[in-house]
Amino acid sequence: xxxxxxxxxxxxxxxxxxxxxxxxxxxxxxxxxxxxxxxxxxxxxxxxxxxxxxxxxxxxxxxxxxxxxxxxxxxxxxxxxxxxxxxxxxxxxxxxxxxxxxxxxxxxxxxxxxxxxxxxxxxxxxxxxxxxxxxxxxxxxxxxxxxxxxxxxxxxxxxxxxxxxxxxxxxxxxxxxxxxxxxxxxxxxxxxxxxxxxxxxxxxxxxxxxxxxxxxxxxxxxxxxxxxxxxxxxxxxxxxxxxxxxxxxxxxxxxxxxxxxxxxxxxxxxxxxxxxxxxxxxxxxxxxxxxxxxxxxxxxxxxxxxxxxxxxxxxxxxxxxxxxxxxxxxxxxxxxxxxxxxxxxxxxxxxxxxxxxxxxxxxxxxxxxxxxxxxxxxxxxxxxxxxxxxxxxxxxxxxxxxxxxxxxxxxxxxx
Amino acid sequence: xxxxxxxxxxxxxxxxxxxxxxxxxxxxxxxxxxxxxxxxxxxxxxxxxxxxxxxxxxxxxxxxxxxxxxxxxxxxxxxxxxxxxxxxxxxxxxxxxxxxxxxxxxxxxxxxxxxxxxxxxxxxxxxxxxxxxxxxxxxxxxxxxxxxxx
Numbered sequence: 001x002x003x004x005x006x007x008x009x010x011x012x013x014x015x016x017x018x019x020x021x022x023x024x025x026x027x028x029x030x031x032x033x034x035x036x037x038x039x040x041x042x043x044x045x046x047x048x049x050x051x052x053x054x055x056x057x058x059x060x061x062x063x064x065x066x067x068x069x070x071x072x073x074x075x076x077x078x079x080x081x082x083x084x085x086x087x088x089x090x091x092x093x094x095x096x097x098x099x100x101x102x103x104x105x106x107x108x109x110x111x112x113x114x115x116x117x118x119x120x121x122x123x124x125x126x127x128x129x130x131x132x133x134x135x136x137x138x139x140x141x142x143x144x145x146x147x148x149x150x151x152x153x154x155x156x157x158x159x160x161x162x163x164x165x166x167x168x169x170x171x172x173x174x175x176x177x178x179x180x181x182x183x184x185x186x187x188x189x190x191x192x193x194x195x196x197x198x199x200x201x202x203x204x205x206x207x208x209x210x211x212x213x214x215x216x217x218x219x220x221x222x223x224x225x226x227x228x229x230x231x232x233x234x235x236x237x238x239x240x241x242x243x244x245x246x247x248x249x250x251x252x253x254x255x256x257x258x259x260x261x262x263x264x265x266x267x268x269x270x271x272x273x274x275x276x277x278x279x280x281x282x283x284x285x286x287x288x289x290x291x292x293x294x295x296x297x298x299x300x301x302x303x304x305x306x307x308x309x310x311x312x313x314x315x316x317x318x319x320x321x322x323x324x325x326x327x328x329x330x331x332x333x334x335x336x337x338x339x340x341x342x343x344x345x346x347x348x349x350x351x352x353x354x355x356x357x358x359x360x361x362x363x364x365x366x367x368x369x370x371x372x373x374x375x376x377x378x379x380x381x382x383x384x385x386x387x388x389x390x391x392x393x394x395x396x397x398x399x400x401x402x403x404x405x406x407x408x409x410x411x412x413x414x415x
Numbered sequence: 416x417x418x419x420x421x422x423x424x425x426x427x428x429x430x431x432x433x434x435x436x437x438x439x440x441x442x443x444x445x446x447x448x449x450x451x452x453x454x455x456x457x458x459x460x461x462x463x464x465x466x467x468x469x470x471x472x473x474x475x476x477x478x479x480x481x482x483x484x485x486x487x488x489x490x491x492x493x494x495x496x497x498x499x500x501x502x503x504x505x506x507x508x509x510x511x512x513x514x515x516x517x518x519x520x521x522x523x524x525x526x527x528x529x530x531x532x533x534x535x536x537x538x539x540x541x542x543x544x545x546x547x548x549x550x551x552x553x554x555x556x557x558x559x560x561x562x563x564x565x
Contacts, residue, residue: 350432352479354454355423358537362419370454384455384477413423414480 012309017394020045020301024394031364034399039184039212039343039390040368041234044298048238051297055290063289064263064280078289081296082279088299089229090220091246095278098245098252099287103211104134106230106245107178109282110207111138113255114228114247115176121147124173126204128153128161128190129380130183133373135209139178148175155380159186159335166195170202177206181213185374185388186335187318187343189213196226205251211235211243215392216314216341218307221246233291238298242291245282252278259284310393314342317391321400328407334386342391345372348407351414353387359413360387363406421533422540423480426488431480436473436490443471449550449562451542456482460550467498472551479543481534486547488527498555504528505548511535512544 018024023043026033035043055077061070063078079094086097100106115125125139129152139150151174153166161179170177177199182189192208199206207228213219215236221229228251233242247255257264257275261284267274275281302310321344325333330349348356357369368388371378378385389403443461450457456478463471472493474486489508493501508528510516514535522529534544553562 352454352456352483354456354479354540354543355481358422358540359419375455378455384457413419414428 012305012313012393014313014394014396017305018396020047021394022046022049028364028366029362031362034363034365034395034402036389036391036395036399036403037366037368038215038392038395039235039372039388041240042215042237042392043394044239045237045301047301048294048297051294052239052290055293060290062286074289074293077293077296078287081293081299084296084299085244088303089214089244089246090222092222093249096246096249096252098247098279098282099292100230100243100245100282101241101288102232102234102243103209103230104138104232104243106228106243107135107207107209108138109245109258110176110178110228110230110247111142113258113282114205114251115142116145117256119146119148119175122173123148123175124151124171125149126151126153126166126169126174126177126179128166128179129155130159130161130186130188130374130377131178131180132184132209132211133375135178135180136376149173152376153179155188158337159183159188160337160339161188161190163191163194163198167198170198170204172202174202174204177204179206179208181208181210181219182216182341182343183335183374183377184212184343185372185377185386186337186345187340187390188335188337189217189339189341191339192226193224196224200225212341212343215302217311227251233295233298236295236298237301238295239288239291241288242295244295249278252282257281257284261285305393313393314391317393317395317397317400318342318344320397321389321391321403324400324404328404328411330411331407334381334383344389344391345386346389347383347386348410348414351410353385355414356387356407356410359410360403360406363402363409365403365406367403422537424530424533426527426530427480427484430484430487434474434483434487436487436494437475438473439475440471440473443473445554445557447550447553447562449476449546449553451478451482451546453542454479456543456546458482458486458547458550460486460547460554462551462554464498464555469493469496469498469501469555474547474550478546481531481540481543482546485531485544488530489547489551492526492528493551501551501555505552508548509545512541 021043059073061074063075082097086094153161155161205227208226210231214231229246234240264276264284266276334345353369370385443463445462458476460474472490511522512531512534549562
């Protein structure tokens with residue numbers, strides 16, 4: 001009842017919202033599904049599923065080439081989606097919105113097309129101690145290719161980056177900064193506005209990995225003034241296989257293409273090829289058209305609720321869960337930054353996270369266990385792995401109660 | 416619905432809390448690492464093999480209850496066995512945890528190892544139960560590299 005009152009004060013009916021997500025209404029091992037693995041991927045609202053169905057049943061055609069009606073409809077829907085996403089993240093120009101497969105591809109694109117041509121041996125790329133592997137490995141590949149060095153901004157035990165260290169690591173050798181907006185393993189929200197300012201004070205471009213931020217808070221790339229920002233569709237209630245790289249137009253203009261192929265050219269002869277204009281220069285080959293359109297539907301859905309309301313609702317849930325966890329004996333939260341998104345990474349004394357995951361699964365609770373593609377974070381805390389519950393606005397306090405009861409059961413089995 | 420107690424049997428919980436042969440014998444003449452990149456489980460299996468007999472076998476590492484108990488019970492079972500028999504036991508154990516064997520579905524012939532019969536209901540956990548076994552086989556075959564489950 002308390003929950004209903006609180007949410008209705010915000011005009012957010014969690015019951016109505018849950019009704020929009022068909023996958024939430026199923027049983028797992030005979031128990032109602034409690035889906036708390038949203039940082040891995042989120043469930044999809046009916047509107048996104050309908051957008052996929054509608055494309056394949058009505059508008060299926062290739063884009064940017066046919067003169068026939070279906071191609072026109074598909075092209076318009078795809079480009080409308082680009083415009084929606086552009087507005088959603090506060091960018092000024094559709095040419096700055098590049099469709100990619102996901103944040104991973106966005107980072108690889110910046111590494112190879114922006115950073116690689118300007119790197120020489122001894123130059124440095126700066127990332128942080130809690131990056132996802134997708135924001136580590138592309139830079140290691142770049143370092144192997146160019147002789148550049150990877151430098152790491154350290155963090156404290158709560159999982160907060162040390163800003164003074166960050167500042168001192170910005171030198172004339174630093175060619176690019178690439179930092180997560182929100183840590184997937186710890187939930188820490190980085191002070192990215194300040195980090196952009198500091199990088200720019202040294203004339204260093206900065207890429208922000210927003211895969212864990214865009215689903216949970218309002219993001220405005222113009223206000224942030226970042227040079228690049230990338231995120232994945234499937235973590236923000238959209239389909240898999242589609243994501244976005246935002247880049248400032250003047251930087252994108254100066255960059256060579258990432259991949260060659262159809263759609264990214266304006267003319268080809270065996271002697272010379274002239275590349276297409278932005279954003280198509282970076283969109284070689286037929287993209288996942290249906291997913292691109294459905295990502296626009298996800299943006300519509302999120303804006304219909306409002307990102308500020310989503311953030312407030314998830315903040316409430318996180319607080320409720322954090323308090324409930326503090327009452328559990330033998331359970332420790334990993335990552336306790338002051339500014340946190342709705343991620344609860346935890347360990348249960350004497351029980352391996354994998355066993356925690358199996359026992360919770362039997363209770364219908366889906367969480368992630370393992371290193372969360374952030375092995376350096378696990379090494380920092382000297383843990384092989386953690387269990388991670390990650391919340392979305394469609395989760396409820398009642399589900400947190402089920403999780404807490406499940407963790408009690410874990411301790412019982414292993415007592 | 417599988418019962419959790421079928422998976423987390425007392426014997427398994429006991430070997431998880433107090434693993435047997437959890438040491439690195441100085442006189443081991445075989446060893447190999449096992450690693451499960453999915454969950455981060457790590458194990459090193461040591462063995463002393465003389466005249467084709469596993470005179471001593473031990474392990475170290477960190478892992479979940481299933482992988483630790485499996486390593487512990489494996490060392491208890493294999494000590495003193497000829498290498499040829501070790502290979503047969505591994506095959507039967509593998510059939511037991513994957514549910515692929517029809518000869519002895521409950522592992523009655525495997526002694527204490529039969530407690531792992533419940534693992535077949537949890538396909539995601541088969542690799543936990545077999546990690547130490549793969550490392551053991553690599554050790555006996557004299558392979559130097561880390562054995563990965565992926």
